[in-house]
Amino acid sequence: MTTSFFPTPADTQAAQQQLERFNRQPDFLLPRLAGLMTELLSQLAAGKAVQITALESEITTQQAADLLKVSRPYVVKLLEAGELPHRKVGPRRRLRLDDVLAYKGRLDTQRLAALQVLAADLQEMGLD
Known part of the structure; x- marks a missing residue:
């Protein structure tokens, strides 16, 4: 809905x-x-x-892509690389919403850490 x-x-x-x-x-x-x-x-x-x-507890690759703000083919690559757990229902892949949200949380944490390192580097160089 x-x-x-x-x-x-x-x-x-x-x-x-x-x-x-x-x-x-x-x-x-x-x-x-x-x-x-x-x-x-x-x-x-x-x-x-x-x-x-409203999202179901299981979502499609397109819904996961929308949530992660990436393309659906990129999500499929993540699935094939084992980055995100999933199950197949016929030819379709289904992901658990909590798995996708946990993955998004890890990405957000990594991005924030990278930004903090970049900001510290810029301050060291006097470019802040």
């Missing part, structure tokens, strides 16, 4: 009010859910359209 929402000016104003109320009493939600709601309301309050997609 995918739902797109294009806010009207009234929706934007209502989202701003809800965000203010939510920020005053965030304790009624778990921290992860509170962060999600804050992000959603912030985007709507800024007048931006949002899209919410």
Whole structure:
């Protein structure tokens, strides 16, 4: 299921009010859910359209590619190289969502570490 929402000016104003109320009493939600709601309301309050997609516990190679922001053929190469576990259903490959999210988390951690090294190098060279 995918739902797109294009806010009207009234929706934007209502989202701003809800965000203010939510920020005053965030304790009624778990921290992860509170962060999600804050992000959603912030985007709507800024007048931006949002899209919410519900994902199954198993996803297709195209859904994994969209999540990782890479091409589907690249995901297939990752699968064939054993970088991501998967199973075949007939000719199709299926990936567990939590495996893809864990892989994305590892990539994000590696990218952040590389950026920190680059920033330290630039500071050493006086180019910051």
